[in-house]
Amino acid sequence: MTKFEYAPAPESRSVVDIAPSYGLFIDGEFTEAADGKVFKTVSPASEEVLSEVAQAGAEDVDRAVQAARKAFEKWSALPGAERAKYLFRIARIIQERSRELAVLETLDNGKPIKETRDADLPLVAAHFFYYAGWADKLDHAGFGRRTTEGHSGANPRPLGVAGQVIPWNFPLLMLAWKIAPALATGNTVVLKPAETTPLSALFFADICRQAGLPKGVVNILPGYGDAGAALVEHGGVNKVAFTGSTAVGKAIARQVAGTRKKLTLELGGKGANIVFDDAPIDQAVEGIVTGIFFNQGQVCCAGSRLLVQESIQDELLDALKRRLSTLRLGDPLDKNTDIGAINSAEQLARIKALAETGEAEGAERWSPACELPSSGYWFAPTLFTNVTQAHTIARDEIFGPVLSVLTFRTPDEAVAKANNSQYGLSAGIWTEKGSRILAVANKLRAGVVWANTFNKFDPTSPFGGYKESGFGREGGRHGLEAYLDV
Amino acid sequence: MSDRLSVLKTYKLYVGGKFPRSESGRVYEVTDSKGKWLANAPLSSRKDARDAVVAARKAFGGWSGATAYNRGQILYRVAEMLEGRKDQFVREVADAEGLSRAKAAVVVEAAIDRWVWYAGWTDKIAQVVGGANPVAGPFFNLSTPEPTGVVAIVAPRESSFLGLVSVVAPVIATGNTAVVIASEKAPLPALSLGEVLATSDLPGGVVNVLSGKAAEIAAPLAAHQDVNAIDLTGADQELARELEIAAADNLKRVLRPQAVDGEDFTADPGTHRLTAFLETKTVWHPTGSLGASGSAY
Numbered sequence: 001m002t003k004f005e006y007a008p009a010p011e012s013r014s015v016v017d018i019a020p021s022y023g024l025f026i027d028g029e030f031t032e033a034a035d036g037k038v039f040k041t042v043s044p045a046s047e048e049v050l051s052e053v054a055q056a057g058a059e060d061v062d063r064a065v066q067a068a069r070k071a072f073e074k075w076s077a078l079p080g081a082e083r084a085k086y087l088f089r090i091a092r093i094i095q096e097r098s099r100e101l102a103v104l105e106t107l108d109n110g111k112p113i114k115e116t117r118d119a120d121l122p123l124v125a126a127h128f129f130y131y132a133g134w135a136d137k138l139d140h141a142g143f144g145r146r147t148t149e150g151h152s153g154a155n156p157r158p159l160g161v162a163g164q165v166i167p168w169n170f171p172l173l174m175l176a177w178k179i180a181p182a183l184a185t186g187n188t189v190v191l192k193p194a195e196t197t198p199l200s201a202l203f204f205a206d207i208c209r210q211a212g213l214p215k216g217v218v219n220i221l222p223g224y225g226d227a228g229a230a231l232v233e234h235g236g237v238n239k240v241a242f243t244g245s246t247a248v249g250k251a252i253a254r255q256v257a258g259t260r261k262k263l264t265l266e267l268g269g270k271g272a273n274i275v276f277d278d279a280p281i282d283q284a285v286e287g288i289v290t291g292i293f294f295n296q297g298q299v300c301c302a303g304s305r306l307l308v309q310e311s312i313q314d315e316l317l318d319a320l321k322r323r324l325s326t327l328r329l330g331d332p333l334d335k336n337t338d339i340g341a342i343n344s345a346e347q348l349a350r351i352k353a354l355a356e357t358g359e360a361e362g363a364e365r366w367s368p369a370c371e372l373p374s375s376g377y378w379f380a381p382t383l384f385t386n387v388t389q390a391h392t393i394a395r396d397e398i399f400g401p402v403l404s405v406l407t408f409r410t411p412d413e414a415v416a417k418a419n420n421s422q423y424g425l426s427a428g429i430w431t432e433k434g435s436r437i438l439a440v441a442n443k444l445r446a447g448v449v450w451a452n453t454f455n456k457f458d459p460t461s462p463f464g465g466y467k468e469s470g471f472g473r474e475g476g477r478h479g480l481e482a483y484l485d486v
Numbered sequence: 487m488s489d490r491l492s493v494l495k496t497y498k499l500y501v502g503g504k505f506p507r508s509e510s511g512r513v514y515e516v517t518d519s520k521g522k523w524l525a526n527a528p529l530s531s532r533k534d535a536r537d538a539v540v541a542a543r544k545a546f547g548g549w550s551g552a553t554a555y556n557r558g559q560i561l562y563r564v565a566e567m568l569e570g571r572k573d574q575f576v577r578e579v580a581d582a583e584g585l586s587r588a589k590a591a592v593v594v595e596a597a598i599d600r601w602v603w604y605a606g607w608t609d610k611i612a613q614v615v616g617g618a619n620p621v622a623g624p625f626f627n628l629s630t631p632e633p634t635g636v637v638a639i640v641a642p643r644e645s646s647f648l649g650l651v652s653v654v655a656p657v658i659a660t661g662n663t664a665v666v667i668a669s670e671k672a673p674l675p676a677l678s679l680g681e682v683l684a685t686s687d688l689p690g691g692v693v694n695v696l697s698g699k700a701a702e703i704a705a706p707l708a709a710h711q712d713v714n715a716i717d718l719t720g721a722d723q724e725l726a727r728e729l730e731i732a733a734a735d736n737l738k739r740v741l742r743p744q745a746v747d748g749e750d751f752t753a754d755p756g757t758h759r760l761t762a763f764l765e766t767k768t769v770w771h772p773t774g775s776l777g778a779s780g781s782a783y
Binding site (some may be wrong): 126142249250251253254257258260265267384413420437443444446447448449450451452453456458460461462463464466468470471472476478486 | 540614615619620621622623630634714723726727730731733734735736737739742758765766767768769770771772776
């Protein structure tokens with residue numbers, strides 16, 4: 001078969017102007033850290049330094065929380081319709097600047113432009129647009145009636161200052177998931193982006209400026225874990241929202257114990273993608289690929305465990321391997337790139353170590369022929385067969401482009417294996433039989449179940465985990481609850 | 487009045503549908519509000535707590551898999567059984583809480599009515615908190631509430647019966663199973679409730695009642711890896727904090743105790759105790775695009 005090579009098709013970098021340095025965004029102003037600390041943010045695809053960013057410490061956290069407290073009075077007293085209009089403005093400005101933000105995100109995160117352009121940015125704008133519309137309709141959201149403790153009564157009230165800590169895998173999208181519902185419900189925000197991806201949050205600060213958002217309503221504090229911990233700990237914070245690892249989530253749950261702080265956690269996962277013998281194989285293969293290789297597998301709801309019915313294992317794996325051989329890994333800014341860079345050297349080391357553990361424990365490793373660029377952080381799409389439930393790679397979240405393949409014989413066995421995990425965030429089901437979809441979906445202990453599809457997101461659709469994948473939901477009417485005193 | 491000597495009841499735990507003594511063989515003295523001896527109640531151990539979790543887990547599949555209609559019928563049956571044994575509970579509540587017979591009767595009647603309230607909720611809550619989501623794409627998308635699993639409950643300290651019913655009924659209404667720690671100083675109404683539950687078609691293990699020291703029994707429950715959630719309503723501030731820290735180890739859902747003056751169980755209960763122990767599951771499926779070419783007719 002003739003193979004047609006692709007010509008390079010890079011998206012232009014000139015659409016985004018990255019300043020050599022950025023400050024913290026507190027009370028509507030960019031400012032240096034109190035102790036003057038800065039850190040560098042690099043492009044994971046090339047290790048090029050993109051910018052130098054102020055690094056928040058405890059003192060800055062205090063300043064930001066004070067600013068948010070002060071802003072809360074007026075912001076929460078605004079008519080919902082006015083808050084809504086600010087959010088609609090933000091949504092529109094994001095749409096206007098979406099190409100710039102997509103390129104920026106791809107540079108800072110390493111994910112393919114195809115994804116930031118077609119998934120991240122449209123979802124970010126949609127999320128703000130969705131929650132904007134809630135701001136003046138909270139009385140109709142069904143949270144009004146809680147009379148036993150003299151709480152909300154007829155009108156649900158905001159909580160106050162929300163301290164939000166977000167991860168690096170979907171920097172701007174996670175920001176949207178946190179900030180949009182918080183502002184719609186009348187809270188003010190102090191948000192800490194991840195240390196490897198601070199830039200899009202700082203660009204968002206500029207969007208707040210363009211939208212004329214009152215000072216102190218949104219504060220952005222780039223920094224490390226210590227700043228996140230200081231934020232969670234701060235007495236002026238009424239609400240803590242965290243997306244990230246289960247280990248940190250547990251530490252935060254301990255930190256807020258005994259306080260009145262409301263907590264929502266969106267943590268790790270080890271999603272089972274179950275393929276039955278009557279599944280449409282070609283669609284299932286596409287779904288498996290989307291499930292584990294979207295965003296280099298750095299997705300909490302990734303379908304990282306493939307459970308395939310024994311009778312079709314060979315057929316499915318052959319098709320899957322054929323498909324993986326066509327994936328294009330390389331320059332994230334190239335519009336034809338399917339697999340971008342791993343976000344950081346640290347994450348790459350973690351993925352490598354877990355893959356080595358997989359081999360050491362006896363699973364069989366396979367990757368397509370795939371040339372990795374000489375600079376930057378890269379990991380080839382990887383598939384493990386002969387995996388058992390006891391293997392580390394079947395239990396621990398790898399957060400990388402690594403798929404563990406297990407088999408089953410009966411639907412009951414598939415469900416038992418799928419649920420045999422500390423996590424419960426996502427799952428997939430592939431079968432043409434409707435009643436089987438419903439029966440299996442009903443038995444799976446996971447917050448999101450994709451049947452004959454995978455990794456679909458929408459602002460109207462609640463997202464969040466069972467068990468150690470966290471609690472609370474983001475998205476939809478459900479997502480309001482996390483930010484209301486109900 | 488005859489001189490007949492009454493037959494006293496040995497109060498026992500209610501675990502897995504059976505009435506065991508504490509495996510520890512320990513009891514403690516329960517008195518009325520004036521200090522008069524009422525009974526020796528089992529002083530549960532951590533082993534009793536773990537046994538109760540095993541029973542609750544075993545019951546979870548069947549109870550959460552029962553139809554909401556069926557669960558509603560059973561909760562209503564509990565109210566029916568209680569109505570028939572009202573006199574006994576009025577006596578026990580009067581003794582436990584130092585109330586007059588008349589006031590105790592009001593409390594017991596409110597507790598019976600609470601079972602009726604929650605019986606009606608079993609097949610309605612899913613429509614109130616779940617539903618279809620209008621996603622921007624060709625997908626059917628439905629969110630449904632599901633029970634969290636095994637819920638440990640520290641029942642209110644003061645409201646030994648109405649408070650107890652108010653925390654237990656919402657947990658099981660939605661399909662969870664429960665391990666309940668009765669009020670430490672007034673456990674008898676709770677232990678008697680076990681006898682009512684046992685005769686109300688409630689499957690064994692759905693509700694398990696332990697008596698004893700709240701701190702001693704709650705600690706292993708809060709740390710238990712097979713408990714999914716904990717209701718701290720009856721824990722004091724310090725105990726609640728300790729239990730919440732222990733609960734973080736497997737990220738149990740935690741319902742914190744309310745304001746210092748405690749919760750008013752006579753008020754309209756609302757739905758928050760139902761929703762505190764529900765998970766939301768969202769299922770997606772492609773819809774296809776029949777007629778998308780524009781010629782439906």
